[in-house]
Amino acid sequence: MVDDRQAAAPRDRAPGGLLTSEGLLIFFPAAPATNRHQFLSRSLNRPANIMTPISFASSAEPRHHPDCCMAISQPLLHNLANILPRGPAISVLSIGSGTGLLESLLLQMLEDSYDICGVEVSPAVNKYLPEQNMFFVGGTWDLCPQAGKSHVWIFTYPREPKLIVKYLELHDHASLSKIIWLGPKMDWQDYEGVFASSRFSLTVLEDCGAATYEMVVVAEPQVNGP
């Protein structure tokens, strides 16, 4: 049987770049990396003056990369890595992973005991996550059953609060220990209520390396919760 995350996997892709007045600022990989080591070595082989995606992982200040809605910084990546649960095999699912840039940078920081996968509607949008780390759904209304086995869900700049509601209704499970929401502060009011009747309590991550207009919220099971 064909694994559904490989069935519609992206193949070769033309390299892309962003030309600015100062020269080539950003360069995208020519093809999706097949593992984290390939991704890293591609990035390290570039000339020093080119800002590769990996350079964003070492930036002290949040910087906006065109392949990710959330501004990326080293402190943000470290804080995200630090709040992940510890264990021998931690499964993290980023729902609506887009290009997978943030997820692939996290993947490279973490030990092999972490499996970070993305979910997207179309295989065409993924650029950075290895194909074996991708799942695809039939449309924006659709849910990925892998959520029912993942320890952590990540939603970065989700478009629709109802999607989280549906995931909580259908795929919440005892081993789900964190839901991480990343997005613009002005959007959070639309999402806070999503968790109101859930078994999760919310913590806003302060000084987490996000841009001033963005925030990270962590939902964890309430200690004495339902």
Ligand SMILES: C[S@@+](CC[C@H](N)C(=O)[O-])C[C@H]1O[C@@H](n2cnc3c(N)ncnc32)[C@H](O)[C@@H]1O
């Ligand atoms: C605003 S983009 C954010 C992408 C990425 N997380 C980022 O921060 O750059 C929202 C993404 O969610 C995806 N999406 C929408 N509905 C989805 C669903 N039901 N399952 C998985 N992805 C979905 C869209 O295709 C889109 O790529």
